[in-house]
Every structure is written in C-alpha cells, then in structure tokens.
Amino acid sequence: MRYLPLTPADRAEMLGVIGVGSIDDLFADVPAAARKADLFDLPLHAGELEVERELSSLAAMNRPAGAGPFFCGAGAYRHHVPATVDHVIQRSEFLTSYTPYQPEIAQGTLQVLFEFQTQVAALTGLEVANASMYDGSTACAEAVMMAQRVTRRKKAVVSGGLHPHYAATTQTIAHAEGMDITRLPAAIDAEAAVIEAIDAETACVVVQTPNVFGVVTDVSKIAEAAHTAGALLIVVTTETVSFGLLKSPGEMGADIAVAEGQSIGNGLNFGGPYVGLFACREKLVRQMPGRLCGETVDAEGRRGFVLTLSTREQHIRREKATSNICTNSGLCALAFTIHLSLLGERGLRELAELNHSKARELRDALAKVAGVEILTPRFFNEFAIRLRGDAAATVEALLTDGIVAGVPFSRLAPEAGMDDVLLVAATETTTTTDIAAFADALARRTGQ
Amino acid sequence: MTMLNVGRPTRPEAVLETSHRSLSGGRGLLQDEALIFEMGGWNKTGVDLAPAEHDASDLGDLVRTAPIGLPGLSEPEAMRHYVRLSQKNHAIDLALYPLGSCTMKHNPRLNEKMARLAGFGDLHPLSPQSTVQGALALIDRLAHWLKTLTGMPAVAMSPKAGAHGELCGLLTIKAAHEANGQGHRRTVLVPTSAHGTNPATAAFVGYSVVEIAQTDDGRVDIADLAAKLSPDVAAIMVTNPNTCGLFERDVIEIGRLTHEAGAYFYCDGANFNAIVGRVRPGDLGVDAMHINLHKTFSTPHGGGGPGAGPVVLSAALAPFAPAPWVVSDGEGFKLVEGAEGDAAQAFGRMSAFHGQMGMFVRAYAYMLSHGSDGLRQVAEDAVLNANYIKAKLSAVMTPAFPDGPCMHEALFDDAWLEGTDVTTLDFAKAMIDEGFHPMTMYFPLVVHGAMLIEPTETESRQELDRFCHALVLLAQAAKAGDVDRFRGAPYLAPLRRLDETLAARKPRLTWKPELAGVSPAPIAAE
Numbered sequence: 001m002r003y004l005p006l007t008p009a010d011r012a013e014m015l016g017v018i019g020v021g022s023i024d025d026l027f028a029d030v031p032a033a034a035r036k037a038d039l040f041d042l043p044l045h046a047g048e049l050e051v052e053r054e055l056s057s058l059a060a061m062n063r064p065a066g067a068g069p070f071f072c073g074a075g076a077y078r079h080h081v082p083a084t085v086d087h088v089i090q091r092s093e094f095l096t097s098y099t100p101y102q103p104e105i106a107q108g109t110l111q112v113l114f115e116f117q118t119q120v121a122a123l124t125g126l127e128v129a130n131a132s133m134y135d136g137s138t139a140c141a142e143a144v145m146m147a148q149r150v151t152r153r154k155k156a157v158v159s160g161g162l163h164p165h166y167a168a169t170t171q172t173i174a175h176a177e178g179m180d181i182t183r184l185p186a187a188i189d190a191e192a193a194v195i196e197a198i199d200a201e202t203a204c205v206v207v208q209t210p211n212v213f214g215v216v217t218d219v220s221k222i223a224e225a226a227h228t229a230g231a232l233l234i235v236v237t238t239e240t241v242s243f244g245l246l247k248s249p250g251e252m253g254a255d256i257a258v259a260e261g262q263s264i265g266n267g268l269n270f271g272g273p274y275v276g277l278f279a280c281r282e283k284l285v286r287q288m289p290g291r292l293c294g295e296t297v298d299a300e301g302r303r304g305f306v307l308t309l310s311t312r313e314q315h316i317r318r319e320k321a322t323s324n325i326c327t328n329s330g331l332c333a334l335a336f337t338i339h340l341s342l343l344g345e346r347g348l349r350e351l352a353e354l355n356h357s358k359a360r361e362l363r364d365a366l367a368k369v370a371g372v373e374i375l376t377p378r379f380f381n382e383f384a385i386r387l388r389g390d391a392a393a394t395v396e397a398l399l400t401d402g403i404v405a406g407v408p409f410s411r412l413a414p415e416a417g418m419d420d421v422l423l424v425a426a427t428e429t430t431t432t433t434d435i436a437a438f439a440d441a442l443a444r445r446t447g448q
Numbered sequence: 449m450t451m452l453n454v455g456r457p458t459r460p461e462a463v464l465e466t467s468h469r470s471l472s473g474g475r476g477l478l479q480d481e482a483l484i485f486e487m488g489g490w491n492k493t494g495v496d497l498a499p500a501e502h503d504a505s506d507l508g509d510l511v512r513t514a515p516i517g518l519p520g521l522s523e524p525e526a527m528r529h530y531v532r533l534s535q536k537n538h539a540i541d542l543a544l545y546p547l548g549s550c551t552m553k554h555n556p557r558l559n560e561k562m563a564r565l566a567g568f569g570d571l572h573p574l575s576p577q578s579t580v581q582g583a584l585a586l587i588d589r590l591a592h593w594l595k596t597l598t599g600m601p602a603v604a605m606s607p608k609a610g611a612h613g614e615l616c617g618l619l620t621i622k623a624a625h626e627a628n629g630q631g632h633r634r635t636v637l638v639p640t641s642a643h644g645t646n647p648a649t650a651a652f653v654g655y656s657v658v659e660i661a662q663t664d665d666g667r668v669d670i671a672d673l674a675a676k677l678s679p680d681v682a683a684i685m686v687t688n689p690n691t692c693g694l695f696e697r698d699v700i701e702i703g704r705l706t707h708e709a710g711a712y713f714y715c716d717g718a719n720f721n722a723i724v725g726r727v728r729p730g731d732l733g734v735d736a737m738h739i740n741l742h743k744t745f746s747t748p749h750g751g752g753g754p755g756a757g758p759v760v761l762s763a764a765l766a767p768f769a770p771a772p773w774v775v776s777d778g779e780g781f782k783l784v785e786g787a788e789g790d791a792a793q794a795f796g797r798m799s800a801f802h803g804q805m806g807m808f809v810r811a812y813a814y815m816l817s818h819g820s821d822g823l824r825q826v827a828e829d830a831v832l833n834a835n836y837i838k839a840k841l842s843a844v845m846t847p848a849f850p851d852g853p854c855m856h857e858a859l860f861d862d863a864w865l866e867g868t869d870v871t872t873l874d875f876a877k878a879m880i881d882e883g884f885h886p887m888t889m890y891f892p893l894v895v896h897g898a899m900l901i902e903p904t905e906t907e908s909r910q911e912l913d914r915f916c917h918a919l920v921l922l923a924q925a926a927k928a929g930d931v932d933r934f935r936g937a938p939y940l941a942p943l944r945r946l947d948e949t950l951a952a953r954k955p956r957l958t959w960k961p962e963l964a965g966v967s968p969a970p971i972a973a974e
Contacts, residue, residue, distance in 0.1 A: 001818065001821075002817075004829055004905055004906065005907065005908035006829050006832070006909060010908075011829075011832060013909075014832055014836045017836060017840065018835045018836060018839045018853075019839065020853070025853065026828075026835055026855075028852070028853065029694065029695035029696075029697045030695055030723070030726075031699065031700050031732075033700070034699075034728070034731040034732055036725075036727065039820040040597060040820045040823075042597075042820040042823075043819050043820065044819040044820060044822075045818050045819035046816050046819060048558050048817070050816075051816045051817050055565065055813055057582075058567070058582040058586045059562075059565040059566070059582055060567055060582065061567070062567040062579060062583050063579035064566040064567055064569075064570035065572050065575065066566060072572045072575055075574075075801075076572055076573050076801070078570070082495060084494075084527055086564075087527075088534070092534075092542070093535060093537040093538075093539045093541075094537065094539075095541075095555065095750055096539040096748055097538060097539045097540070097545075097749065097751045098552055098885075099752040099753075102880065102886055103946045104877070104943050104944070104946060105536070105538040105885065105938075105942070106536070106538065107533070107536035107942050107943060108533040109537055109751035111481070112530070112533060112751075114957075114958075114959070115483060115484050115485075117958050118483075118958040118959045121958045122518055127958070128958060129957075129958070134608040134753075135799055137800035138798075138799050163800065168796060169797050169799055171796060172797050172798065173615070176619055176652070176653045177653065177654055216507065216510050217510075244512075245507070245511060245512060246507070246510055246511065247510060247511070248512065248514075267570060268570055269569055269571070270571040270580065271573030271803065272756075272799070272801060272802070272805055272806065272807075273608070273754030273756075273804050273806050285955065291752070294957050295956040296947045296948065296950045296956075297947055298947070299936070299945050299946075300944050302480075302943060306946050306948050306951045308951040308955060308957075309955060311952075313644075314644040315643075315644035315891075318647040318648055318657075319650065319657045320651070321648040321651070323648070324645050324648035324649040325612075326610060326644075326645050327609040327610060327740075327742065327749075327753040327754070327755040328752055328753045328754075329752075330750045330752030330753045331750025331754060334530075334750070334751065338526060340518065341484050341494070341521050341529070342494035342521060343493060343494070343495055344490075344492055344493045344519055345491075345516050345520065346491055347494070347497065350493070350497045350500070351495070353504060354497055354499075356504050356507070357500035357503075378507055378510060380507075396578075399576055399579070404572075404576065404579065411785070414786055428497065
C-alpha cells in the first residue's frame with residue numbers, strides 16, 4: 001500500500017519494542033463483541049491508475065460550467081481564477097500545515113490571515129474581520145447569533161431578499177440557540193418591507209445586497225431605522241466581486257457584514273469548500289465568532305503574527321464560547337487573498353465593471369425576447385426574469401440546446417409561488433456568443 | 449569545466465563565528481517579507497482584463513466613490529511574496545507533525561488532482577440535476593463507504609467541519625426528542641476530557657452542559673455517568689477513542705445506560721482513524737457520530753481548513769437528518785433539497801449547498817486507494833506507531849496512563865519535568881529547534897501539562913526513531929539543567945517566541961497605514 005511506510009519486518013520489530021505479541025494485543029481494550037475479524041464488504045486497495053479511472057468516469061458524467069453557455073449564479077459564481085492562485089495553494093507548506101497553533105513555525109499562514117483580514121475589512125468598509133467562516137450562509141447564521149449576544153434581544157428580522165438557503169440555514173442554526181426569526185416574504189423589492197418589521201425587541205435586521213433577485217439596494221435608511229430601534233444591521237453579499245463597484249456595507253451603516261468569498265480565488269466545487277467573510281465594527285470584536293489573527297512582536301522585537309483574542313473560542317471558553325467553530329476555510333482564504341492581491345483595487349474595480357457590463361449585455365439581449373420580462377431594475381451581474389411558463393421547464397428545454405439558462409427561483413423556494421421566475425447571471429467568463437445563443441434559444445422556446 | 453580553474457575555492461573554510469548576522473537583515477534563503485500593504489502597489493494589478501463595453505451609469509449613486517484600500521501585485525511579485533511566506537511554515541511534507549487529536553497524515557496528491565477535474569471543480573451547485581449525476585453518484589458512493597465502515601444506516605453529508613457535524617448531530621437529536629414528546633430534556637453530559645467543541649456545541653443548541661468525571665485510568669466514570677443520567681438528559685457526547693488516546697472499555701455499557709435513560713449517544717469521531725476498518729461505532733451503541741474527513745480520510749488541513757464533517761446516524765435519528773440528501777430511483781440520482789414529502793421531519797438546513805464536495809472527492813479517492821484492507825492497515829499502523837513512541841519515550845518521560853496499550857496517540861504528563869524549571873510549553877518550543885512540530889500541549893485538560901503525541905500511520909520507522917531520538921536528547925537536557933535551551937526556545941525558527949499577551953491586550957487585527965507610520969493614500973482606479 002503506497003501510503004503506508006511500515007514493512008512487515010518493521011511491524012514485527014516494533015511489536016517487540018512495545019513488548020506485545022501481536023497487533024491484536026494493542027486493541028485489547030475493544031470489547032470482544034465489537035472486534036471485526038474480517039475485512040468489510042468493500043473493494044480492496046487500488047493503484048493510482050485505477051482510482052483515477054473511476055473518478056474520471058464520475059467526473060465525465062457531469063457537465064462543467066465551462067462546457068458551454070452557462071448562466072447560473074444564486075450564491076455561487078463562475079469566475080476566472082489566475083493560475084498562480086492554484087499553484088501557490090498547492091505548496092506543501094500551505095496545503096499540508098495545520099491551524100497555526102505554533103506561531104513561530106506558522107508565520108506564512110498567519111501573515112496571510114492578517115492580509116486576508118485586512119482585505120476583508122477594506123472590502124466591507126468595516127474595521128475588523130475574522131480569519132474566515134465555512135461559507136456565506138453559516139457566516140450569516142453566526143452574525144445573527146452575534147447580534148443576540150450584543151443586544152441581548154432575541155428577534156431577528158430577515159429580509160425576503162435574502163437567499164432562501166441562507167435564510168433556512170440561519171433559521172435552523174440561530175433558532176436552535178433561541179432566536180425568534182421573522183422571515184419576510186420573498187419579493188423582488190423585499191427591502192421595502194423591512195423597516196416596518198423592526199420593533200423594540202429586534203436584535204438585528206438581515207438584508208442582502210445585491211439580493212437574491214440581483215437587486216442592488218442602498219440600505220442606509222434601513223441602517224438608520226435599525227439603529228434607532230437599538231438593533232444591528234447585518235448586510236449579506238453572495239457575490240464578493242460586487243464590492244469592487246458598489247458602496248460597501250460599512251459605508252451604508254452596516255454593523256456586521258458577511259459574504260460568500262467563493263467568487264475570488266475559489267472554484268465552484270459543486271457548493272464547497274467555500275469561504276465565509278465576516279467583518280464588523282471594532283467595538284463588537286469581542287463578540288465575534290471564529291479565529292482572529294493579530295500582530296505582535298517576538299522575543300527580539302521583530303514583527304510577527306499570532307492567533308489572538310482566543311478567550312472567545314471553544315478550546316478556551318468551552319460552553320461559554322462565542323461559537324463552536326474550529327476548523328474554518330484556511331486554504332480557501334489563502335486562495336482569496338492571493339487572487340485579490342493580484343487584482344488589487346484597480347483589477348477588482350475593472351473586474352466588477354466587466355461583470356456588470358456583461359450582465360447589461362445579457363439584459364439587453366433577453367429584453368428583446370418576446371415573453372421575457374426583466375424584473376430587476378438595478379443589478380450588478382445577476383438579475384431575475386419572468387417567463388411565460390414554468391422556469392424549471394424552460395431550463396430543462398434549453399439544456400437540450402446546450403445552454404444552462406440559470407437557476408429557477410422555485411428550486412430555492414418552492415413555496416414562494418414564483419415558478420415563472422428565473423435567476424440569470426453573467427460574469428467575465430460569459431461571451432457575446434454565449435449570450436446570443438441563450439437569447440436565440442429562448443426566443444425559439446418561448447415563441448412556441 | 450572552467451569553473452574550478454579560475455581560482456574559485458571549492459572547500460569551505462572553518463568559521464568559528466556562531467551568531468553571524470547579515471548586513472541587510474536577510475537570512476539566507478529565509479527572507480523577511482513585508483505585508484502586501486507595504487509594497488507600494490496601490491495602483492498596480494496582476495491581471496489583464498478585457499475592457500468593459502458598458503459603464504455603470506445605470507447604477508447611479510449605488511456606485512462606490514470612496515477608495516477601497518487594496519494594494520495590487522504583479523504576478524512575479526505575488527508569486528515571490530507568497531512563496532516566501534510559505535517557507536515560514538512547518539508542514540506534514542517536511543517532517544513529523546505529531547499534533548494529538550489532529551491526525552496530521554500524508555495528503556496524497558492524486559486526491560488533489562481528482563478534485564480539480566473540471567467535472568468536479570467547475571461544477572455549479574445549482575446546475576440542473578441531470579447535469580450533475582456523476583457528482584451525486586460520488587456523494588452516494590462515499591456515503592455507502594461511510595455507512596459500511598461505521599455500521600450505521602444513514603449519513604448526513606452536508607456539515608462542513610467537525611464542529612459543524614457536532615451541531616448537526618445535536619440538532620438531529622433535539623428534533624428526535626421533540627418528535628417523541630421529549631423536548632423538555634435540557635442537559636447534555638460531556639466528559640471533562642472532551643474537545644472544547646463538544647460543550648461549545650451543546651451550549652450553542654441551548655443545552656446546559658454537565659461534566660462527567662473521569663476514572664484514574666483515563667476513562668469515563670460509569671458510576672458518575674449513571675448518577676447523572678436523568679429524564680432531563682438529552683444526550684451524552686463521548687469521544688472514542690477518547691482524547692487521552694484510550695479506548696473506552698465500557699463503551700457498550702455507556703450506550704446501554706444512556707439509552708435506558710432515554711438519551712442519545714453522540715460520539716465525537718475525531719479519533720476514528722484509530723479504529724477504521726476494525727471497529728464499527730454502530731456496534732458500540734452510538735446514535736450519531738461525525739467523521740472528520742480531513743483527519744481519518746486525509747483531506748489536507750490547509751493551515752486551518754477546509755474540512756468536512758459528515759454525520760452517521762442510527763435508524764432512530766435518520767428521519768430527522770437535515771436537507772439536502774441524495775436519493776436514487778433506478779433512473780438516476782436526485783437531490784432532496786427541501787423539507788417536504790419524505791423529508792418532512794428533516795430538522796432544517798446546515799448550509800447553503802450540499803456540503804464539501806471538494807473534500808468528498810479527495811476522501812473517496814483516499815478510500816478507493818486504500819480499500820477495505822488498506823483502511824484496516826491504517827488503523828493498525830496508527831496504533832502501532834503510537835505505542836512504539838510511548839514505549840520508546842517512557843524511559844525518559846512519564847506516560848499519563850502507563851498501564852496497557854494506547855490507541856493512535858500517546859499521552860504524557862509533565863511529572864517528569866518537576867524540578868527542572870522547564871514547562872511543557874518550553875519543551876514544546878525546544879522541539880521546534882530540533883526540526884519537529886510540537887505535540888498538542890495542555891490538552892486534554894484532565895492531565896497536568898499534557899503532551900499528546902499522534903504520529904499517524906504515514907510515518908516510517910526511521911522518522912519515528914529520529915523523532916524519539918530528538919525527544920530523548922531533549923528530555924536528558926531538561927533533566928541535566930540545560931534550562932536556557934528551553935526557556936529561550938525556539939532559537940532556530942523564522943521568529944523567536946511571540947508575545948501573545950501583547951497581541952491580546954492591544955489587538956491589531958488589520959494593517960492600518962497610520963500605525964505603520966506611512967500614508968499611502970489609496971488611489972482610486974481610473
């Protein structure tokens with residue numbers, strides 16, 4: 001077995017050093033009834049070639065996003081990631097290291113985390129950011145629970161523009177901790193209904209921009225209303241590239257910003273691993289979940305970085321911790337930081353403008369198709385359209401034309417009664433040819 | 449050919465100077481490295497993008513006007529920056545990484561290659577289900593392996609890490625209790641030796657945590673457990689093999705007592721590596737257990753994640769598992785994504801999509817490579833290596849539980865350091881100078897000055913011997929009064945010991961130009 005260095009001779013000699021007769025003696029504490037003498041009913045070991053063959057055949061049964069015109073977004077976006085990113089994250093020293101518990105021999109990881117935190121704080125327009133969460137949806141749930149700790153109130157008002165899977169995740173996790181979640185109905189302009197749902201018991205208001213229908217909102221007014229009521233504003237963003245073009249959550253009054261960072265540095269990976277971004281106002285830092293990297297000095301006065309404020313965390317505070325999170329998304333955060341370092345402010349802005357431009361091009365093409373109604377007035381790189389019939393059926397029909405047309409809203413929220421709504425996204429990877437093929441195919445289908 | 453004929457010396461001169469310092473501050477291959485924010489790239493970019501055809505005028509006042517404050521690097525600068533940083537890390541590919549409870553084993557590169565196949569890496573989670581049949585098939589097959597290896601009938605695949613799996617397990621238990629009219633149960637019992645995530649998770653779900661005492665031989669105190677099991681107890685959370693590296697001999701009795709009290713048995717599966725292929729948790733009375741794919745099944749830890757924490761479930765808990773999951777109807781695979789129909793009892797959703805697919809691919813490749821025979825060998829070699837270390841080091845260090853074998857990790861206390869003026873921390877830092885990553889220190893909490901060593905099965909005997917030799921020399925030095933070697937350690941790492949108190953007292957969590965004494969006013973892009 002190629003991954004196991006011990007030889008039979010090693011094993012025999014080592015048993016001798018230990019002073020036992022057989023390997024079974026080392027498992028003597030296992031109750032006899034639970035010891036399995038036989039091999040399990042699973043295949044025997046296989047060579048690299050055989051494993052690669054099997055995995056490749058499974059991969060070949062899938063249609064990658066890059067195989068043709070592709071317009072799915074709704075929380076995961078296909079972007080081009082520079083080759084440098086994947087090369088660096090496969091460096092042994094990054095790939096095969098653990099959480100940086102021994103800072104003297106983990107400065108590589110720690111300095112990257114410090115850069116990551118600084119980048120996330122800058123993007124979100126807030127003062128501090130943590131060293132990553134699992135993904136945007138779990139970051140959202142954690143933000144709601146953090147608001148409960150800060151305000152000592154139990155009610156969360158969740159906009160109907162929040163991605164339904166984020167809302168469900170938040171409902172599941174935060175409700176278990178005793179939060180009362182008020183989920184407003186899904187609507188294109190859901191943000192308009194948020195302010196009147198805020199009351200004196202509200203711990204936080206959760207608003208997404210661009211929202212799940214792609215609508216970009218200035219949430220400043222919601223921030224004012226939340227703050228007047230003594231509540232926190234949590235702003236959620238599922239498309240991190242949008243920060244390059246749009247006003248930041250902090251600029252609009254957010255107290256906590258959470259985002260899905262997948263778009264920068266990370267592939268689609270069928271939904272994970274992704275990287276949750278989590279930032280907040282400095283005064284709230286001691287209620288933050290997750291790891292924080294901080295600057296300090298070593299015994300000779302040289303700058304270095306360590307994990308810090310860990311008295312918030314589970315391994316120190318146990319049942320009084322701010323969160324139970326331990327393993328997070330370290331390597332995905334590294335990919336994010338490298339990609340964003342390559343982009344820089346100029347590149348990110350250009351990338352965001354390019355995304356927006358492609359989406360405008362897509363909007364213009366689809367708006368000309370008979371029976372298509374554009375629902376999203378102002379969008380970044382994603383918008384909702386209304387079709388004459390069932391959106392899921394249209395997606396299936398267009399698949400036969402080689403086009404993945406987008407995400408039917410009914411897949412995210414079957415109960416919303418919006419079966420004719422389709423979410424479509426364009427990024428820098430979308431070509432004019434893709435857009436023309438989509439519009440032509442849709443015209444053929446809806447014209448029938 | 450000519451190089452040696454031009455007067456260039458080919459043999460080094462003996463030099464006596466031991467604390468040599470360079471003139472510029474450089475240290476050979478180990479470069480000091482600035483932060484990206486100090487490299488001056490405020491208007492630089494390392495990507496070349498096509499120009500946008502349409503502007504953003506349609507967005508009006510939603511457009512950002514203030515600068516963001518992000519520096520950029522050209523590609524060569526970025527490559528050099530991050531490669532230099534990488535060289536300041538210890539890694540499993542460099543040497544033994546004996547962090548107890550963390551299972552730092554070799555990460556096969558085949559698995560990396562497989563996860564990057566376009567059919568997995570470039571697959572959108574909401575792509576129509578007919579376009580993702582291979583991915584769903586893979587999740588289904590991985591689930592089959594996990595169920596077979598654990599002897600459990602169901603598995604929730606979506607949790608994203610061990611702690612997320614614990615949360616999933618406890619939420620499943622809570623939902624089951626509520627469905628059975630037992631929603632009043634408010635307590636979770638956790639041994640004092642448990643991982644911090646266990647009590648943190650229980651509290652997260654709104655349970656109060658009561659600790660179970662430990663016996664002198666490092667196991668759950670059955671009498672104390674029996675006394676604390678009451679109609680108020682929802683679950684117990686027990687790690688097995690436990691965090692002392694010992695198998696809970698009375699595990700079947702623990703399960704029986706727990707079930708008799710109407711509670712569920714949650715097992716923390718962080719240490720499944722020690723028993724995979726030899727023992728099935730389902731045969732031990734376990735109702736739910738998370739499996740850290742990044743430990744037992746070797747998906748790389750990446751400096752802190754990502755991981756994956758699927759949770760195997762007993763028949764009693766299976767109906768309450770969270771969405772989504774994969775079903776097969778003979779014509780193909782289907783994702784059940786909402787809590788309707790068959791899924792009506794699902795307790796909810798753990799995250800936006802279907803779990804850590806990237807980790808699933810790697811773990812499945814790892815399983816196929818090992819097979820049922822190789823996985824059994826994994827457990828045997830992991831346990832053999834740990835016992836070998838325990839045997840070799842017991843002459844100079846004090847094992848916390850000397851009697852009987854350990855499982856996959858060897859636990860020592862600091863009794864042997866008494867009177868030396870060297871602490872567990874000092875000893876650990878001195879290991880860095882010897883070229884090894886320290887073991888887990890001061891955990892589990894039940895052992896004074898704990899040193900928890902987990903070698904894993906992917907260490908050769910030569911590497912184990914090299915490690916033990918270094919530790920024996922260090923132990924002898926500590927006992928001989930060579931205190932400075934320890935108190936000042938590490939001397940040879942990229943940095944000396946870091947001031948963690950300062951970091952916590954005056955938190956600097958982001959780079960700020962004013963603190964750095966520079967004013968690189970970020971330039972807005974054209």
